[in-house]
Structures are given as structure tokens and as C-alpha cells.
Amino acid sequence: xxxxxxxxxxxxxxxxxxxxxxxxxxxxxxxxxxxxxxxxxxxxxxxxxxxxxxxxxxxxxxxxxxxxxxxxxxxxxxxxxxxxxxxxxxxxxxxxxxxxxxxxxxxxxxxxxxxxxxxxxxxxxxxxxxxxxxxxxxxxxxxxxxxxxxxxxxxxxxxxxxxxxxxxxxxxxxxxxxxxxxxxxxxxxxxxxxxxxxxxxxxxxxxxxxxxxxxxxxxxxxxxxxxxxxxxxxxxxxxxxxxxxxxxxxxxxxxxxxxxxxxxxxxxxxxxxxxxxxxxxxxxxxxxxxxxxxxxxxxxxxxxxxxxxxxxxxxxxxx
Amino acid sequence: xxxxxxxxxxxxxxxxxxxxxxxxxxxxxxxxxxxxxxxxxxxxxxxxxxxxxxxxxxxxxxxxxxxxxxxxxxxxxxxxxxxxxxxxxxxxxxxxxxxxxxxxxxxxxxxxxxxxxxxxxxxxxxxxxxxxxxxxxxxxxxxxxxxxxxxxxxxxxxxxxxxxxxxxxxxxxxxxxxxxxxxxxxxxxxxxxxxxxxxxxxxxxxxxxxxxxxxxxxxxxxxxxxxxxxxxxxxxxxxxxxxxxxxxxxxxxxxxxxxxxxxxxxxxxxxxxxxxxxxxxxxxxxxxxxxxxxxxxxxxxxxxxxxxxxxxxxxxxxxxxxxxxxxxxxxxxxxxxxxxxxxxxxxxxxxxxxxxxxxxxxxxxxxxxxxxxxxxxxxxxxxxxxxxxxxxxxxxxxxxxxxxxxxxxxxxxxxxxxxxxxxxxxxxxxx
Numbered sequence: 001x002x003x004x005x006x007x008x009x010x011x012x013x014x015x016x017x018x019x020x021x022x023x024x025x026x027x028x029x030x031x032x033x034x035x036x037x038x039x040x041x042x043x044x045x046x047x048x049x050x051x052x053x054x055x056x057x058x059x060x061x062x063x064x065x066x067x068x069x070x071x072x073x074x075x076x077x078x079x080x081x082x083x084x085x086x087x088x089x090x091x092x093x094x095x096x097x098x099x100x101x102x103x104x105x106x107x108x109x110x111x112x113x114x115x116x117x118x119x120x121x122x123x124x125x126x127x128x129x130x131x132x133x134x135x136x137x138x139x140x141x142x143x144x145x146x147x148x149x150x151x152x153x154x155x156x157x158x159x160x161x162x163x164x165x166x167x168x169x170x171x172x173x174x175x176x177x178x179x180x181x182x183x184x185x186x187x188x189x190x191x192x193x194x195x196x197x198x199x200x201x202x203x204x205x206x207x208x209x210x211x212x213x214x215x216x217x218x219x220x221x222x223x224x225x226x227x228x229x230x231x232x233x234x235x236x237x238x239x240x241x242x243x244x245x246x247x248x249x250x251x252x253x254x255x256x257x258x259x260x261x262x263x264x265x266x267x268x269x270x271x272x273x274x275x276x277x278x279x280x281x282x283x284x285x286x287x288x289x290x291x292x293x294x295x296x297x298x299x300x301x302x303x304x305x306x307x308x309x310x311x312x313x314x315x316x317x318x319x
Numbered sequence: 320x321x322x323x324x325x326x327x328x329x330x331x332x333x334x335x336x337x338x339x340x341x342x343x344x345x346x347x348x349x350x351x352x353x354x355x356x357x358x359x360x361x362x363x364x365x366x367x368x369x370x371x372x373x374x375x376x377x378x379x380x381x382x383x384x385x386x387x388x389x390x391x392x393x394x395x396x397x398x399x400x401x402x403x404x405x406x407x408x409x410x411x412x413x414x415x416x417x418x419x420x421x422x423x424x425x426x427x428x429x430x431x432x433x434x435x436x437x438x439x440x441x442x443x444x445x446x447x448x449x450x451x452x453x454x455x456x457x458x459x460x461x462x463x464x465x466x467x468x469x470x471x472x473x474x475x476x477x478x479x480x481x482x483x484x485x486x487x488x489x490x491x492x493x494x495x496x497x498x499x500x501x502x503x504x505x506x507x508x509x510x511x512x513x514x515x516x517x518x519x520x521x522x523x524x525x526x527x528x529x530x531x532x533x534x535x536x537x538x539x540x541x542x543x544x545x546x547x548x549x550x551x552x553x554x555x556x557x558x559x560x561x562x563x564x565x566x567x568x569x570x571x572x573x574x575x576x577x578x579x580x581x582x583x584x585x586x587x588x589x590x591x592x593x594x595x596x597x598x599x600x601x602x603x604x605x606x607x608x609x610x611x612x613x614x615x616x617x618x619x620x621x622x623x624x625x626x627x628x629x630x631x632x633x634x635x636x637x638x639x640x641x642x643x644x645x646x647x648x649x650x651x652x653x654x655x656x657x658x659x660x661x662x663x664x665x666x667x668x669x670x671x672x673x674x675x676x677x678x679x680x681x682x683x684x685x686x687x688x689x690x691x692x693x694x695x696x697x698x699x700x701x702x703x704x705x706x707x708x709x710x711x712x713x714x715x716x717x718x719x720x721x722x723x724x725x726x727x728x729x730x731x732x733x734x735x736x737x738x739x740x741x742x743x744x745x746x747x748x749x750x
Contacts, residue, residue: 119595
């Protein structure tokens with residue numbers, strides 16, 4: 001299970017944007033090696049990050065991403081510190097820089113951070129020597145999500161190049177879709193963005209010129225190899241961007257009728273957590289085409305691969 | 320006390336003067352200027368003679384838009400440190416915004432500011448009064464009384480006057496006093512919680528944007544109000560192609576509308592924000608390449624009346640935080656002239672004479688400082704001037720910046736155009 005040797009050229013994983021297709025391929029290949037570890041019947045642990053100190057710094061609530069990182073860290077035998085933003089000095093008014101400098105003083109090897117501010121990781125990287133993994137920064141990027149999505153697609157289709165993928169929902173506020181746009185366009189997939197006009201910024205065309213934009217979901221369903229539904233955050237209110245749930249469901253929900261228009265083997269993805277009955281019906285979410293739980297499963301080896309490559313850029317201690 | 324500055328290239332756009340010659344200053348005012356000045360009998364008796372070595376001699380620059388943070392936030396800047404930054408940048412007059420803490424809505428604060436500026440003695444300081452009491456957008460300030468105390472214009476800068484009726488009354492009332500209302504144009508609903516230009520870059524970065532329409536909708540509203548009231552509307556720091564187009568049209572129709580642009584808006588675009596560096600965060604935000612081109616066009620065709628810095632000092636603590644919560648604003652006094660020289664004159668957008676005009680005579684006229692003899696070195700005028708080494712270069716580093724704050728987006732830039740010395744009323748204040 002020795003992965004192909006590749007000198008991973010990045011100190012941090014702040015986003016997919018700085019990665020080359022070769023970097024992405026290296027991560028996916030490394031993840032395949034770790035998937036084997038995860039599938040072992042008994043001991044699913046390797047010593048690849050033994051004695052490395054990893055800090056999980058989550059300033060925003062997260063269940064699956066944080067758990068996924070933590071399981072990945074345990075499988076790599078890392079020393080784990082969980083920094084809880086609720087009980088930390090943050091509530092005492094400490095700034096991000098001070099939090100970072102205090103952590104730095106303890107010489108961690110790796111920081112996994114989620115933060116509500118786009119670019120918060122770039123700020124952190126200017127003040128810390130540790131490698132930083134972006135576990136989500138506002139609406140900017142969520143690179144490990146895009147990598148696990150790519151891993152899931154590659155596993156199903158054997159390739160990413162040439163696949164047609166629709167990303168549907170709140171494009172404007174989604175970090176998942178920005179990371180996926182970088183990744184899928186770098187890997188030569190054909191992306192269509194679908195959403196109500198107010199949640200579908202046409203200015204994105206300047207950055208991703210080959211991507212299609214449409215508010216007419218049904219017209220693009222038949223061509224797609226995969227449909228990625230994004231969570232619509234009605235719990236925060238619609239912010240005046242869309243009229244309401246009923247209207248949203250009518251035009252943008254993935255349901256049985258719309259699945260009939262799709263290719264029979266279309267892959268249905270969702271970064272979670274899903275709103276059953278809103279952007280997706282239970283029938284579809286639990287149906288035969290769904291890869292939603294595969295995404296969760298694949299998140300572990302993908303995150304193992306990312307952390308491993310950042311700490312061992314030359315594959316020094318290959319598992 | 321007399322001073323003879325000889326062997327200078329004198330450039331004074333108001334007098335259409337571009338000659339090699341001398342400037343004779345007696346008791347702080349211009350006694351003679353030009354090629355013949357040296358032969359003036361008083362020149363022979365000058366107590367001090369300075370050879371300019373062929374450097375450019377220009378009327379002292381006038382900045383219509385600075386924030387000196389005093390009273391209230393002197394950890395960012397004070398009237399003294401701001402005045403020193405001005406002198407270092409070749410500015411001899413600054414017009415300071417009213418958004419101090421508390422806001423300058425009273426004679427007491429105006430007088431405090433003027434006393435501090437006098438004590439510093441480095442630069443002429445002209446306060447703006449607030450448009451509304453406490454800058455709360457509700458009650459008009461005592462415009463006439465404040466003008467009598469020294470305020471040269473009125474602005475709630477930092478905030479727009481959102482209430483259209485209040486803005487109408489302000490323009491209507493100040494028309495009588497012949498002082499401008501200076502508008503920071505921003506529709507707060509459209510701007511929302513944005514912290515950079517809303518466009519391709521913000522969409523790619525997932526950052527909340529401030530659309531061009533936020534500025535343009537208010538520019539449109541206020542041009543309409545200027546027309547209806549006959550008031551003088553001065554539009555601060557315009558940043559979009561659409562705003563400048565509306566000003567061009569308003570001027571063609573003879574309305575009392577003037578405007579300024581900042582060096583950062585003709586030097587930089589929103590692409591800089593890809594670095595997530597808050598030194599590029601200001602309001603209005605850096606816009607697109609097309610907007611930058613429109614700013615250059617408006618400077619070239621005379622739509623723009625002044626280059627103003629919007630010098631907005633902030634400390635490290637205010638800036639070295641997450642981009643959405645970082646303070647808006649950049650400093651600009653020390654870099655304004657070199658950027659103007661390098662990006663406007665050397666790139667053939669405008670002549671050197673026009674550049675000097677946009678830093679001296681034209682801003683003087685906008686706030687009626689010409690009536691105090693400022694903006695031109697006419698005989699009898701206060702001897703406010705700078706010597707500039709046009710071939711000299713400067714590097715923007717901490718030592719170069721005199722401001723108490725260092726929030727400049729031009730860190731590390733090497734620029735042409737060095738201010739060799741600045742004099743206010745014949746007294747050397749820099750160099």
C-alpha cells in the first residue's frame with residue numbers, strides 16, 4: 001500500500017485554488033492508500049503522524065467535519081488538542097492573532113481551523129509556523145470537502161475529467177461550491193451552477209469562464225453525471241435573497257419527479273447536513289443514487305491524506 | 320525675516336507660471352516670484368538664501384479630505400502627527416473630517432482642533448463641521464456659527480446622510496452660506512455588511528461586497544438635490560465609473576457639483592484583496608480595472624476637481640484582524656504626490672502642471688481657500704510651498720511614514736518624486 005511518491009509542494013492547505021492538478025491527484029492517490037487502512041477489519045491505525053501535535057481550532061460549529069478530522073487524526077496516531085471556541089479565551093475578547101500566537105508558543109505541527117471570516121487562515125498563516133488546514137472559512141473555501149467529493153466521484157466513475165456535474169442551491173454563500181469549482185475545473189469536469197438568480201452571482205463567470213449558470217434546474221438535469229445539492233440555510237432566514245421555502249422547493253428541490261429526468265446512474269451528492277423535504281426529499285436522499293454517506297466515509301482517508309502530505313511532503317514515512 | 324529661494328523650476332498653475340526663477344518671501348508672504356524676483360531690491364537683503372538646485376517649487380498642496388482622529392482616537396493619529404505627515408507629503412493645508420470622537424458639531428470642538436493645529440504649527444488645518452448633530456443624521460448643525468468659527472465645509476463623512484429630506488435642507492441652508500456639503504455616498508442597505516467591492520473578485524473569494532450601485536444611487540440622489548436647492552455638493556472619494564459619468568453630466572449642465580478622487584482608487588483594484596490583507600480595505604472599496612480607467616479618464620478630462628487622500632489612520636490592532644471586522648481606511652498623505660507623479664504624469668494621463676493644479680489651485684477653489692490666498696503663490700499670498708525632487712525616489716517603509724499609523728497599501732513600493740522641503744508661511748516645516 002505504498003502510494004506513489006510525490007513531493008507535495010505546499011506548507012498549508014488554505015484552499016483548492018493554489019493546488020495544481022498533480023497536487024490534487026497526489027492527495028486522491030494517497031487517500032486511496034489510507035482507505036485501505038480504514039477498511040481493515042481490526043486495527044485501523046497507522047503511525048504516520050505519531051508524536052505530531054495537531055490542534056483542532058473550530059470557531060464555528062461543526063459536527064461532521066470536526067469528527068471526520070478527529071477520526072483521521074486518530075487513525076494516523078497524532079496527538080490531538082481540541083480547542084473549544086466556546087470555553088476559550090475568545091469569549092474573553094482575545095483576538096485571532098493572540099489565540100494563534102499562544103498556540104504557536106506551544107509548537108504544534110498542524111492546525112485544523114474553521115472560521116467564519118473568509119481569509120482568516122491567510123491571516124493565521126502570516127503569524128504561525130505550523131501548517132494550517134482550512135476546514136472552512138466563511139463562504140470562501142472548504143478544500144477537504146471538495147477533495148472528498150472528488151474522491152467519491154472518482155470512485156464511482158473512475159475519473160473526474162469530462163464528468164458533468166450540477167451544483168444546486170445557495171451558490172452565493174457556499175464555500176463548498178467555491179472549492180468544488182476550483183477542483184472540478186482544474187480536473188476538467190463540466191460544471192453547471194443552478195440556483196435562484198439572487199443566490200447565483202453571475203460575476204463568478206469571470207473566474208470560472210467555462211462554467212454554466214442557470215436558474216432553470218430541470219433543463220440541465222438530463223445531461224448530468226452527478227448532482228450536488230447544497231444546503232439552504234433557512235434557519236438563518238432567507239436574508240431577502242429568496243421569497244420563501246415553498247417557492248424554493250417548487251423550482252430547486254431534488255425530488256422523485258426530477259430524478260426521473262436524470263440519467264439512471266446519476267450520482268446524488270450533498271455536503272450535509274441535509275434539510276429533508278427542503279432542497280432534497282427523503283426519497284432521493286436515501287435512494288439508490290445517493291452517495292451522501294459515501295462522502296462521509298471518504299472524508300476520513302482524504303483528510304488523513306491531506307494531513308499526512310503536509311507533515312511528510314516527500315512521503316518519508318509512507319504507511 | 321526674508322527668504323530667497325533661487326534656481327527653482329516654479330510651477331504655479333493658477334498663474335500659468337512654469338519658469339526657472341526665484342521666490343522671495345518677506346514676513347511669511349510672497350513678495351516676488353519668477354525669473355525677475357532675484358533682482359527685487361528686497362532679495363538682495365534676504366536674511367536667508369536657498370539654492371533649490373533646479374528642483375520643482377510648487378504651491379503647498381491642499382488636501383480636502385483627511386482624518387486626524389483628534390479628539391478621541393489619538394492612538395491612531397493626532398493633529399500634530401497628522402500635520403507632520405502632511406508636511407512630509409508636501410501638503411500645507413488639510414481639511415479635516417468631522418468624524419472625531421465626539422464629532423465636530425460644535426464651536427468648542429472646532430476651536431479645540433484649531434488650537435491644537437496652531438500649537439503644532441506644521442500645517443494649515445481647516446476643520447469640516449458635521450452636517451448633523453453627533454453625525455446622527457437627524458438634526459442640522461449650526462452651519463453659520465460653525466463657519467464663523469473656522470469650518471470650511473460640512474460633512475458626516477464616514478457615514479452618508481441617509482435621510483433625503485435632511486440632505487435637502489442641508490444643501491438648501493448652506494447654499495446661503497456659500498459652503499459645500501461634502502457627501503460620502505453610500506446606500507447603507509445596498510452596502511450591507513460588505514467589506515470590499517462586489518464583483519468578480521468578491522464572488523470568487525466568497526466575501527461580502529459593496530456594489531457600485533451603493534455609491535451611484537446616492538450620487539444620483541444628491542445631484543438631484545443639488546439641482547433643486549442650488550447648494551454646492553462636493554462628492555468625496557468617488558470610486559465608480561457610473562458616479563463619475565453622472566458628475567460629468569451634472570457639470571455639463573452647470574450644476575454646483577464638484578468631486579475628488581483618491582490616489583488609492585487610481586492606483587489599485589479589488590484584485591489586491593485576493594491577499595486577504597486589510598491594508599487594501601477602505602470605504603469606498605477598491606473597484607475594478609474598468610472603474611480605475613474611468614477615474615483616470617475623469618482626471619484627464621477635468622471631471623475631477625481634486626486629488627484628495629482620505630488619509631484614514633488606523634492602528635495595527637484595528638487592522639491585523641479578520642478582513643470582515645478590520646477597520647476601513649488607509650493613510651495617504653506621504654504617498655499622494657509620488658503616486659500622482661508616477662501613475663498620472665509619467666504615464667501621460669495628465670501633464671505635471673495639471674497634476675499640481677489638482678493638488679493646489681483646484682482644491683483651493685472647491686472649499687474657497689483661494690479667497691484666503693491659498694493654492695497659488697501670487698504676490699501677497701501666504702508663502703506656502705514645497706520643493707520637489709522629481710527624479711528623487713522614495714521607498715515606502717516605516718521610517719518614510721510620519722503618521723502615527725502605518726496602514727498603507729503601498730508598503731515596500733519605490734516611488735519617484737521626493738518632497739525635499741515644505742514651507743508654511745515661509746517657515747520650514749519639513750526637510
